[in-house]
Amino acid sequence: MTAPHQKRSIGPQTTVGIHPVLVVGCYAxxxxxxxxxxxxxxxxxxxxxxxxxxxxPERYTHQGIAARKAFTVSVPSDRHAAEADLFGIGSGRDLDxxxxxxxxxxxxEHIDAPYVGEFPLVLECRLIETVDLGAHTLFVGEIVDVxxxxxxxxxxxxxxxxxxxxxxxxxxxxxYHAVGDRVGTAFSAxxxxxxx
Amino acid sequence: MTAPHQKRSIGPQTTVGIHPVLVVGCYAxxxxxxxxxxxxxxxxxxxxxxxxxxxxPERYTHQGIAARKAFTVSVPSDRHAAEADLFGIGSGRDLDxxxxxxxxxxxxEHIDAPYVGEFPLVLECRLIETVDLGAHTLFVGEIVDVxxxxxxxxxxxxxxxxxxxxxxxxxxxxxYHAVGDRVGTAFSAxxxxxxx
Numbered sequence: 001m002t003a004p005h006q007k008r009s010i011g012p013q014t015t016v017g018i019h020p021v022l023v024v025g026c027y028a029x030x031x032x033x034x035x036x037x038x039x040x041x042x043x044x045x046x047x048x049x050x051x052x053x054x055x056x057p058e059r060y061t062h063q064g065i066a067a068r069k070a071f072t073v074s075v076p077s078d079r080h081a082a083e084a085d086l087f088g089i090g091s092g093r094d095l096d097x098x099x100x101x102x103x104x105x106x107x108x109e110h111i112d113a114p115y116v117g118e119f120p121l122v123l124e125c126r127l128i129e130t131v132d133l134g135a136h137t138l139f140v141g142e143i144v145d146v147x148x149x150x151x152x153x154x155x156x157x158x159x160x161x162x163x164x165x166x167x168x169x170x171x172x173x174x175x176y177h178a179v180g181d182r183v184g185t186a187f188s189a190x191x192x193x194x195x196x
Numbered sequence: 197m198t199a200p201h202q203k204r205s206i207g208p209q210t211t212v213g214i215h216p217v218l219v220v221g222c223y224a225x226x227x228x229x230x231x232x233x234x235x236x237x238x239x240x241x242x243x244x245x246x247x248x249x250x251x252x253p254e255r256y257t258h259q260g261i262a263a264r265k266a267f268t269v270s271v272p273s274d275r276h277a278a279e280a281d282l283f284g285i286g287s288g289r290d291l292d293x294x295x296x297x298x299x300x301x302x303x304x305e306h307i308d309a310p311y312v313g314e315f316p317l318v319l320e321c322r323l324i325e326t327v328d329l330g331a332h333t334l335f336v337g338e339i340v341d342v343x344x345x346x347x348x349x350x351x352x353x354x355x356x357x358x359x360x361x362x363x364x365x366x367x368x369x370x371x372y373h374a375v376g377d378r379v380g381t382a383f384s385a386x387x388x389x390x391x392x
Contacts, residue, residue: 005314007343009305010355012245014339016216017271017317017362018375019239042238043215044250047331049208052248054240075213078379086386100389109205118201121213131327133336135243140329143210147203159206159368166213168364168375169382172355176385179214179364180376183274186365189372190282193296 014040015171023087024053025072025105026064026113033098033105033114035074036061037088039169040136049143051123054136060092065127065139070111073141075121077165078178084119084167085176110144120149120164210236211367219283220249221268221301222260222309229294229301229310231270232257233284235365236332245339247319250332256288261323261335266307269337271317273361274374280315280363281372306340316345316360 019039028034040054051073055062065071076084083101090097098105104117108124115122125141154160161179168177215235224230236250247269251258261267272280279297286293294301300313304320311318321337350356357375364373 005316005345005347007318008346008349010342010344012339013342014239014242014245014247015317015342016218016237016239016247016269016319017360018216018357018364020212020214020216022212040239040241041212042240042248042250043210043212043236044238044248044334045236045329045332046210046252048329049210050329051210051212052238052240052334054238056242073212081380082385082388084386085380085382085384086389089383089386090390095391100391101386120201121211122203123212129327129329131325131336133241133244133246133325136241138240138248138336140327140334143208146206146209146211148206149201150204151201153204161214161366161369161371161373164213164368167379168214170357170375170378172360173357173378174382174384175357175378176380176382177357178376178379179366180374182366182369182371183363183374184277184281184372186281186370186372187285188281188370189278190280190285190297192278193282194286195291195296 018168018170021084021167021169023074023076023084023116024061025074025115026061027068028060028064028092034060034064034092035087035097037084050140051125051143052138052140054138056136068112069127070113071125071141072108072113072115073123074116074119075166076119078167081167081176120152122147214364214366217280217363217365219270219272219280219312220257221270221311222257223264224256224260224288230256230260230288231283231293233280246336247321247339248334248336250334252332264308265323266309267321267337268304268309268311269319270312270315271362272315274363277363277372316348318343
């Protein structure tokens with residue numbers, strides 16, 4: 001066996017290293033479209049297909065999601081890293097983030113929430129579960145539809161990650177990072193370790 | 197305003213594009229160390245610091261986490277992409293994944309679960325919430341400690357993502373991808389859109 005590497009404790013930090021950057025959209029209590037950037041989120045179920053996003057109760061977005069029981073997840077490309085960052089800085093209480101960034105709120109097709117028109121990958125979600133965890137509420141949304149920019153499909157007809165260009169947040173270095181080179185194929189690279 | 201891009205619906209798929217690859221560890225009912233790879237997960241709370249991982253009830257890992265109320269999250273570097281893939285293919289019921297990949301199960305310091313010694317970033321988690329979502333159970337674990345390989349700290353004394361080299365799963369292309377170039381600074385890049 002290889003010797004395990006020597007490790008140093010850094011205490012109970014909230015990190016898995018690198019986190020997808022997502023923008024959660026809803027209508028605010030006053031009816032205006034609002035959105036906030038989250039890095040704390042994840043797909044959480046296949047049936048129903050569902051995604052979970054963590055939002056602090058004091059956020060304006062929290063009120064919007066709780067009231068209309070709906071939200072969107074818009075996945076920005078790295079072309080819009082600065083705009084996505086703004087959605088994580090300001091509050092919709094005193095800033096129209098769509099107007100500030102010159103981005104377009106688009107009413108979702110199936111649920112009562114807006115998404116960011118210029119972002120290439122969008123999930124429309126119906127709130128199905130609300131888990132109060134303390135400082136954050138975990139909103140679980142059933143994914144009722146996914147929409148992708150026409151120009152982000154590859155020649156094989158499937159969505160192409162190189163065209164979508166989602167980006168990531170490094171909690172240690174406060175950096176946004178692009179998706180890098182392909183280093184393996186899932187459900188394949190590990191087969192060589194299976195007993196023959 | 198920029199015109200929103202034309203989008204095509206692909207139906208209710210479980211994706212946000214790109215997903216961190218994590219390996220969830222626990223002791224199996226028979227006491228042996230076991231682990232499985234997940235892409236469906238995410239940090240979900242700051243206080244308590246918590247992470248959520250989605251596991252199907254029929255997985256061997258599900259039994260282990262439910263029984264001991266503890267799990268680890270080991271974040272592999274792309275050097276171990278093939279080994280991490282194996283942890284997603286086989287079941288601990290009939291395969292000792294640690295032995296197959298020649299990796300080392302290390303008993304966690306604070307909780308009753310093993311982590312992967314060779315993976316550079318490890319979370320030790322105490323189960324605090326179990327959310328049944330249908331096909332998957334969302335296990336929410338309080339992060340009681342994070343451990344990082346000594347050689348993954350940068351010269352500024354902070355963990356360095358370029359040394360940790362976590363990697364990502366693209367659900368559309370079934371590809372694993374490295375972390376790419378830095379494209380911006382969080383909580384900074386968007387400030388130019390703030391009103392003066």
